[in-house]
Amino acid sequence: xxxxxxxxxxxxxxxxxxxxxxxxxxxxxxxxxxxxxxxxxxxxxxxxxxxxxxxxxxxxxxxxxxxxxxxxxxxxxxxxxxxxxxxxxxxxxxxxxxxxxxxxxxxxxxxxxxxxxxxxxxxxxxxxxxxxxxxxxxxxxxxxxxxxxxxxxxxxxxxxxxxxxxxxxxxxxxxxxxxxxxxxxxxxxxxxxxxxxxxxxxxxxxxxxxxxxxxxxxxxxxxxxxxxxxxxxxxxxxxxxxxxxxxxxxxxxxxxxxxxxxxxxxxxxxxxxxxxxxxxxxxxxxxxxxxxxxxxxxxxxxxxxxxxxxxxxxxxxxxxxxxxxxxxxxxxxxxxxxxxxxxxx
Numbered sequence: 001x002x003x004x005x006x007x008x009x010x011x012x013x014x015x016x017x018x019x020x021x022x023x024x025x026x027x028x029x030x031x032x033x034x035x036x037x038x039x040x041x042x043x044x045x046x047x048x049x050x051x052x053x054x055x056x057x058x059x060x061x062x063x064x065x066x067x068x069x070x071x072x073x074x075x076x077x078x079x080x081x082x083x084x085x086x087x088x089x090x091x092x093x094x095x096x097x098x099x100x101x102x103x104x105x106x107x108x109x110x111x112x113x114x115x116x117x118x119x120x121x122x123x124x125x126x127x128x129x130x131x132x133x134x135x136x137x138x139x140x141x142x143x144x145x146x147x148x149x150x151x152x153x154x155x156x157x158x159x160x161x162x163x164x165x166x167x168x169x170x171x172x173x174x175x176x177x178x179x180x181x182x183x184x185x186x187x188x189x190x191x192x193x194x195x196x197x198x199x200x201x202x203x204x205x206x207x208x209x210x211x212x213x214x215x216x217x218x219x220x221x222x223x224x225x226x227x228x229x230x231x232x233x234x235x236x237x238x239x240x241x242x243x244x245x246x247x248x249x250x251x252x253x254x255x256x257x258x259x260x261x262x263x264x265x266x267x268x269x270x271x272x273x274x275x276x277x278x279x280x281x282x283x284x285x286x287x288x289x290x291x292x293x294x295x296x297x298x299x300x301x302x303x304x305x306x307x308x309x310x311x312x313x314x315x316x317x318x319x320x321x322x323x324x325x326x327x328x329x330x331x332x333x334x335x336x337x338x339x340x341x342x343x344x345x
Contacts, residue, residue, distance in 0.1 A: 020290065023283060027297045031078070034304040038074040039067055042311040043318070076201035077307045077321070078300040080266050083213055083258040085299020088273020089280070089292055090220045090255040093227035094248050095146075097158035098278070098336060102138075102259040103270030105161065106168030110141020111263040112194060113172040119186055120179050127208050127264060135212065135260030141168060142256055196269035196322025198307055205265065212261035217296075219254030224288040227251060231286065269322045271329020272299050278336065302328075 050063030091100040114137020118124035149161035226247035310319035
């Protein structure tokens with residue numbers, strides 16, 4: 001590089017760094033605005049003074065009491081959305097599959113089936129038990145899908161993984177329904193949980209999941225460089241010094257922890273992990289060092305806004321957030337399939 005070319009290159013690098021900061025500041029601003037909407041809007045709208053009183057713990061007025069209930073709900077929506085967005089981006093990187101999503105690959109359905117089996121046949125109760133069982137179910141479902149997708153010529157291609165995941169998700173959901181049908185004693189509570197939602201959240205309910213979510217977050221973020229190598233193909237990644245099996249295992253474990261813990265707390269929520277990474281690639285590109293944190297933030301925004309929308313469109317009742325994300329994600333899924341050739345998948 002010549003001396004004359006150095007200043008323009010330095011200027012471009014400086015401008016690129018400034019561009020990431022601007023995008024990050026914008027996303028954080030949108031997330032803060034979404035949280036404000038979540039606290040103030042719903043069956044009963046509240047003003048700014050009530051928001052401040054409720055945040056400070058004052059529950060003497062009806063409005064402040066409503067805010068005190070909505071604050072943990074908003075926190076759960078942010079955490080769950082971030083976990084699902086990050087898990088989706090990680091799964092897409094691990095499988096090199098643009099259709100990878102905790103819901104579409106059967107991970108959420110596997111976690112839900114494990115919880116239902118534990119409740120119906122083992123008498124499990126309490127979030128602590130649900131967490132371990134949900135993570136185990138998510139891991140088994142992910143391993144099963146990868147094993148089925150690896151059969152035949154070409155190994156685990158994106159198309160075979162998508163088909164295996166869809167079949168596993170349908171089968172797990174069918175088994176769940178079959179278990180619940182004769183069990184009227186548990187069906188009511190489980191079915192409302194199955195829809196996926198953040199209503200009724202409390203800080204006491206969120207706390208047990210925090211360690212699992214934290215470990216999953218760390219593992220996924222630490223996998224960013226390895227996911228960039230995996231995007232080049234296994235042979236190229238190995239040639240550049242990457243340990244392909246170890247990299248895939250660590251990233252997949254992080255995604256499973258995020259999905260299992262989120263499903264245990266909120267129920268299976270679909271399409272967040274599918275929609276968010278695609279939108280973030282348009283914003284920050286394919287580099288996982290930026291894509292993963294932006295996917296977490298965008299997932300938090302999407303789920304928080306979906307929860308707000310579910311409260312507003314069905315006043316004075318509510319739509320669970322899992323229904324709203326399905327309305328958003330299903331057309332997006334069709335758009336992805338229509339705009340990609342089958343050979344590319």
